[in-house]
Amino acid sequence: MSNYKPQVVEHLVRPYNVGEIGSPSGIGESGEATCGDVARFTVRISKAYVEDARYKVYGCAASIAAGSALSKMVRGRSLIEAAKVSKLDIENALGGPLPVGKEHALVLVLDALHKAFEDYWNKEAGARLVEGYRGYEVSGE
């Protein structure tokens, strides 16, 4: 089980919220297939809450586990709370820091989720909400 914490392996073997939502509120992708890792998040947003978040990852165990943990943390939360989930929050959910060299997994899945949110804002809520949201100075990264 490598230098990974058991929680990572648990998420790898029994991941949460795998898949894609049909006609989602937002889609976000990050990473590049040729350099290893790709993540995709689809979200369904309703009344500023994350009703559903599903993900797919091609990549190392850390990326898969991070996607799983992240999806679990954001489901049912308000958009604002969801956007606040940090790298540290994911690491904590995974039992502690990832092995050296694996931190990119956190960026990968957060990127994909944030893009999905932005996609939603762009499509559904229009420029005003984005402005409003930005006003909170939330930084997901």
Add this chain to the structure above:
Amino acid sequence: MSNYKPQVVEHLVRPYNVGEIGSPSGIGESGEATCGDVARFTVRISKAYVEDARYKVYGCAASIAAGSALSKMVRGRSLIEAAKVSKLDIENALGGPLPVGKEHALVLVLDALHKAFEDYWNKEAGARLVEGYRGYEVSGE
């Protein structure tokens, strides 16, 4: 016990004929203290027979064992037989060939014995006997 045969160790720990004969018929020495090994043979010759042969060695186990074995082989033999004892004979008495690099031990003790014989011939038997002996073309080496 190094690569030595058990016979060598046996001769080392319980050597035969150690010592020096008082007023010997002949004395022979070989080797050099600074480079490691020195052997000394004293012999008592009577009626062309080796009545007694005693040796001393400063040196490695092979030299000590070779001296012991050689002294045992020549005692009670005729001078001519004694002078014929070869390196191979000593090795056989020691259970087989000495380890590589230890063959000098055979030369060392044979040298000392032969010098003791020569010393005897020089002192006691005079030039005629030496000539006679040489006539037999005995070569101890």
Add this chain to the structure above:
Amino acid sequence: MPNDYVYLDHAATTPLDERVLDVMLPHLSRVASGNPSSLHTPGAVAREAIEEARESVARLVGAWPDEIVFTSGGTESDNMAVLGLASVDPRKKHLVVSAIEHPAVRGTVEHLEAKGYEVTRIGVDMDGFISPGCFADALRQDTALAAVLWASNEVGTLQPIEQLAEICCEKGVPLHADAVQVAGRTSMDVSRVPISTLALSAHKLYGPQGVGALYVRRGIKLRPAFFGGGQEKGLRSGTENVAGIAGFGVAARCAFDELEERVAHEETLRNTLIRGTLEMPCIHLNGHRKRRLSNNVHLSVEGVEAESLVLFLDALGYAVGSGSACASNSANHKASPVLLAMGRPEKEALSAVRVTVGKDTTQVQIRGFLEAFSVAIAQLRELSPLYASKS
């Protein structure tokens, strides 16, 4: 690890044979062996153990015992051979190697390259073979040595070493062969095949880790690997690892005695594995189907990244390798240069796993593995944004 954990990564390292341990234990006890350089009995006991092992290792490859130098492993043997052969004639500044060498040779050659040597790297075809023709053409008057990985630790391809050795012999170029993977998996006879040096490693044939050997043909004078007490005829100073060397000896003897049955057994399992995995969708076998190591199955699994597959299988109770074990623990997963040299796209190279059976692997284990494998790849592909788009 659960008791029924199944080890299928014999190319990375092999479990220690019990017979090997039995011979090692007396040397690991409190009344143990001395230093083989010592004159007394414990020293002599140690020395004898080493010389006995030297004979067994020599027999395995068809050498004289005095042609075997014990080292700390395959890596040291490879380093010693390449650096040693390169410095025999300082006027020769050209090296010929295959493009798919093990890092132990590749890295040493790169080191020499940085010091001014010119290097010709012979490419391989899509099965991983180097062409004897290209090889012959590359050898020059000033070629100090050629080095060839006899059997690839990754894709398992067996090079036509006899033919390459003949070519080297004709051109007067010394040949170093890395036989770490192939030893004990093919009959070897350096008395017939004109190889100059040959690297071996104990832990790849059920011996202990940290012990290896270099065969050095009589008449070839290498420079010492270490300076010191003058052990191993001055070529490799340092107090000998007596227990380890004795263990290597038994391992070599068993490998020699059981060669045919081991190969037959491994090939059966290997073929079951190849058939079973190739029935699954979108899986490719790397390396030649037949001319490969008896125990090696190397697969590219579309839509699945190697590390996550290895860890998934581990969680299901199966150990397999991802690409080359040597590189797989590095922080950033890099595509195997061997697969790239075989013309595979980078993505496929990142999706490669290596399943290597051993003499004690069973058919039941293989059947269990095939099931676990199909579960793992199905689930990981469900997760994969790259594969999903296909189905």
Add this chain to the structure above:
Amino acid sequence: MPNDYVYLDHAATTPLDERVLDVMLPHLSRVASGNPSSLHTPGAVAREAIEEARESVARLVGAWPDEIVFTSGGTESDNMAVLGLASVDPRKKHLVVSAIEHPAVRGTVEHLEAKGYEVTRIGVDMDGFISPGCFADALRQDTALAAVLWASNEVGTLQPIEQLAEICCEKGVPLHADAVQVAGRTSMDVSRVPISTLALSAHKLYGPQGVGALYVRRGIKLRPAFFGGGQEKGLRSGTENVAGIAGFGVAARCAFDELEERVAHEETLRNTLIRGTLEMPCIHLNGHRKRRLSNNVHLSVEGVEAESLVLFLDALGYAVGSGSACASNSANHKASPVLLAMGRPEKEALSAVRVTVGKDTTQVQIRGFLEAFSVAIAQLRELSPLYASKS
């Protein structure tokens, strides 16, 4: 070997501690450790064992774990340090060493000398000490490194290493210390003493043969010893000897925990030995009476050649060393260069034996040894044409 055979050659190698074997065995079993580079569980188990051992070895010398590189033994460590430090700054072509280095350092330095380095060898006094003054004077602007044998493997003399390290530090010259004999026999703390590199060997402190370590101070960048898979942070490629390294770890931990009692125990036995042998006629102690290794007694025995004495004592059931173990198996007995450097005549140097006790040696064994010793030298002197002339 009979059951009551007594081993008094701990400077050559030590018997394996049972606690060490206990920790090694799981890694030597059939369900054993994998390759530490592998991702799966067997690989992780192996990796953890190595990192745990690294911490223990680091603690023994007062280092950070990341300053410890595992090697195949003291000889490799010495070679790696000297070659590595020498190549840090290619403009510096001067080396300073003591005249009584172990062959692993001496030989490596001679190799560099042959390649064009200038070497200053610091002589020693009749007790085997180098003078800090001479040492300081020898260090130059272009000195690439200094190397000092902290405790002599032959005569046991302990150099004033802290003082020498301070001098090096002031002059900005990296210092390599060979601590193979002294580790576990004196408290060491590289965090206080500015040594750059430090060589260790497991089999000298009740660990397995074929495992060593090099301490490399943070900030010092050595060139790799081997090229390959990049293990040990790229400094020492090659699959790790997991069982051996794990064993080294326990050995280091026990040495650290039991340091004081071991030293006290050994010193008592050593002093009994010194007193007992010096009561016999025409025997001289080599090295300083007090500032010597806790376990070392080194004697010149007039009129007796070392090899025959060692073998005689062996036949009586006692293992001792003749001069340096490393050289004692060579075909021609050569006088120890260390004794010659201490100003002893060649003949005396050929008459030297080394008796080294260990943590498990008993007073009863020492008493038995003293009796055997006096029998052996009496009989060999009776045999000796050189000694007889005296009595």
